[in-house]
């Protein structure tokens with residue numbers, strides 16, 4: 008579904024992503040892990056076209072999307088739920104969802120999907136007419152995911168969906184991600200929360216300083232304390248999670 | 252002297268660079284005086300006045316990186332003040348017999364008159380700066396524009412004092428190419444030293460990010476007030492020299508055409524450096540003369556500010572648009588010419604040294 | 614009493630004109646951070662297009678000139694965006710501002726060169742625009758009434774657009790976070806285009822009224838109204854749509870007020886007084902009446 012070949016991203020002199028290659032197959036959940044500043048957000052932004060790639064290729068379903076505009080890539084069926092949510096604060100919850108479906112023309116389908124999202128996130132129904140700004144952080148994250156789903160993506164890339172959420176909500180969000188997959192969605196999930204992410208992902212990639220350091224099956228990583236230690240280090244929250 | 256310089260955060264390079272720049276300005280004047288005919292001398296004189304104005308503009312706009320469209324205000328005020336003070340009494344009796352404050356009877360020697368005009372106009376800059384520098388971004392730009400309009404309105408409507416929209420003529424001509432080039436050179440030094448000073452540096456570092464710089468403990472507002480006032484000072488000098496060069500002033504000389512001409516010069520050369528101001532002024536002056544020649548208009552403006560109308564104005568506008576799209580930093584960019592020369596020199600030397608080292612290795 | 618009504622209508626019609634223009638400035642600024650100094654040239658282009666049609670097509674009634682003026686302004690706004698502003702879309706605000714300033718000079722001098730003179734040229738507008746109607750003892754100019762009414766309708770329509778359509782919602786969202794709007798698959802070019810079309814439409818409406826009042830075109834006709842609109846927008850809080858409207862109306866009111874209270878001898882200074890008054894307001898509230906304090910930093914992130 009998604010093939011990334013030798014992708015690089017630079018901001019001026021800073022090389023944020025260095026020749027990273029990875030692939031995500033249809034129906035998979037793939038975790039992208041790594042410490043702060045590893046280049047995960049940059050990688051995702053380059054895939055979706057928000058920052059230009061300085062080298063390499065991105066292919067989505069056989070189509071080379073490396074130099075395409077963000078809006079065209081989204082129309083091809085990939086989307087990102089950005090880090091830090093980026094909900095439209097001045098618009099209502101309903102209007103946020105509506106913009107999520109902006110590329111679609113099927114009124115009935117949109118209505119049905121809205122209903123589906125509201126069923127999945129009851130809080131959004133409750134606050135449907137409120138300004139999105141007034142939602143709590145966790146509620147905003149739910150809105151951001153629901154909004155992404157409104158475009159009926161084939162490939163959803165979630166950038167740190169658990170950021171700043173209480174453990175219970177994290178669990179809920181991860182449960183949701185697993186459920187989305189059963190509906191046929193392909194997911195690339197960026198996470199700091201390595202244990203939980205690995206628990207739901209089929210495969211994982213680990214980045215550090217812009218480079219890919221590891222790729223393999225989640226179980227393989229989880230099973231090996233050495234690997235976990237080596238790539239994800241101590242005190243990254245991984246071990247805090249392990250201790251509890 | 253050295254102590255004062257280091258207090259301002261100025262090193263030898265700045266001093267050297269500013270002197271080089273002043274020397275360049277004077278050199279242009281000397282070349283013109285050596286080879287030019289009378290009409291060309293007039294073009295050169297206008298060039299030097301414009302250059303002074305571009306230096307003035309560079310001090311605010313180049314360092315704070317926010318567009319200033321009202322700078323010509325202080326040029327106009329200074330020109331009118333000096334004009335009123337030195338106008339021969341006979342001309343006053345017919346031109347502005349009802350001038351307020353008994354100014355119709357006042358006649359002052361041209362040097363103290365120039366000083367009074369500069370002090371007055373600079374004080375006005377300081378006072379308006381107190382208000383203006385409270386604004387940021389677009390509000391600031393609009394405020395500079397509003398200032399221009401306010402003062403223009405006053406100059407055109409205060410008929411008793413300024414003759415209103417009618418030109419005030421008969422100001423004794425006191426400026427020549429020598430004095431103009433020397434003063435332009437001095438202004439180059441002022442602008443360059445300010446750019447390199449601690450204040451200029453902090454101001455440029457703040458860029459448009461007023462909040463960030465405020466947070467880092469620098470009062471950007473104070474810095475901008477200093478820049479604004481100093482800029483007003485240089486622009487006032489330009490106004491005085493203008494009045495002394497042409498002998499005839501009217502409010503239109505200090506309105507949009509002048510704003511736009513000097514702005515085009517600064518943008519073309521690159522507003523972040525003082526060298527850019529010189530380069531831009533030279534090129535735009537040559538370009539407009541060329542256009543004028545192509546349009547077939549004889550050079551008849553007799554030392555007045557050239558009117559930028561029609562094709563010439565059209566192409567200057569195109570130049571601004573193209574530069575903004577393709578080369579927003581202007582021809583010179585961020586570095587002063589001497590800094591650039593030094594860097595290139597150094598790079599060549601280190602490259603040479605490296606190659607030597609490599610050779611000796613093999 | 615009629616005097617009061619008359620003056621209120623005066624203020625509303627002048628203020629409405631400023632509001633239309635200020636709103637166009639604010640929409641473009643909020644969506645793409647561009648300070649459009651060439652906005653006044655939309656009025657000029659609209660005026661000269663009406664003039665050209667009048668000269669070359671010699672229409673039998675002046676009616677047809679009105680839509681021509683409006684369409685010309687919209688087309689000009691779209692061309693401006695495509696040709697001049699798109700290359701600097703992601704550049705710092707000052708770059709965009711100076712581009713617009715350069716563009717405005719280009720257009721002015723184009724008309725100076727092509728038309729050949731700076732002298733105003735007469736263009737007719739329908740007679741009824743300059744007629745009067747009597748309501749009771751009050752003598753009202755049709756133009757003023759129409760201006761106030763059209764402004765109100767345009768504002769309402771704009772509000773509906775911004776609240777109820779995808780493109781309107783996208784424009785509001787883009788004002789804060791353009792990239793996320795693009796993540797919705799909404800085309801950035803379309804959002805920007807919509808902003809320019811709206812600003813062109815509003816400028817076109819204003820241009821028609823300005824033409825009806827002046828009855829003539831010249832290359833510099835757009836300057837003063839748009840300068841006022843800028844001041845109005847700053848007064849309201851630059852980039853705030855509500856602020857643009859309130860600022861425009863407040864400026865119109867201030868002008869009429871100064872017109873009334875200033876003695877004859879210093880009436881020429883009216884604009885200076887108005888600007889000083891606005892300056893005073895801004896000393897007390899540097900962010901304008903409706904502006905939020907740090908709105909300039911907001912978009913940077």
Ligand SMILES: Nc1ncnc2c1ncn2[C@@H]1O[C@H](COP(=O)(O)OP(=O)(O)OP(=O)(O)O)[C@@H](O)[C@H]1O
Pocket residue numbers: 018021022023041042043044045046047048049050090199
């Ligand atoms: N717009 C930018 N301009 C300059 N440098 C940037 C920019 N965005 C990111 N960087 C730099 O690129 C590197 C990678 O950043 P990125 O945001 O991709 O990391 P990340 O893996 O997503 O980190 P985190 O887990 O903290 O979100 C960092 O060093 C960062 O400072």
Ligand SMILES: [Mg+2]
Pocket residue numbers: 047048049090166
């Ligand atoms: Mg990140």
